[in-house]
Amino acid sequence: MDKISRKQWVSVKDRLPEEDEIYIVAADDEGEPMDERIWGGRAVVCAEYFGGSWSWQDGKYEYDLTGLVTHWMPLPEPPEEDK
Numbered sequence: 001m002d003k004i005s006r007k008q009w010v011s012v013k014d015r016l017p018e019e020d021e022i023y024i025v026a027a028d029d030e031g032e033p034m035d036e037r038i039w040g041g042r043a044v045v046c047a048e049y050f051g052g053s054w055s056w057q058d059g060k061y062e063y064d065l066t067g068l069v070t071h072w073m074p075l076p077e078p079p080e081e082d083k
Contacts, residue, residue, distance in 0.1 A: 009071040017072060020050045026071040027056075038063050046075070 009026065017023060025047045029037045038056075047056040047065055049072070054065035 009073050011071050012069055016052070017049045017074075020048075021074075022046055022048050023072045023074060025054065025056075025065070025069045027054075027065050027068040028070055029068050032068075038068075047072075 023046070024044065026042065026044050027039075027047070028042045029039055030041045038058075045056050047054050047069065052066075054069045056063050056065050
């Protein structure tokens with residue numbers, strides 16, 4: 001079985017993305033007031049980075065994740081079609 005290569009998480013303390021795109025992010029809202037929490041702890045989601053801010057949509061609402069994202073990584077390439 002082939003080894004699956006894993007991309008490395010990048011801490012937002014080290015650097016932010018250079019491109020405005022969608023990324024996989026690790027976020028933590030545990031320190032937020034109870035009425036402002038989205039997940040109530042740590043979560044890994046796909047979020048949009050645009051103009052220096054992070055946002056996430058749950059299908060109904062859009063949430064500002066700026067200040068909650070701790071790490072990010074690019075989305076993987078889609079699989080190649082079987083021929």
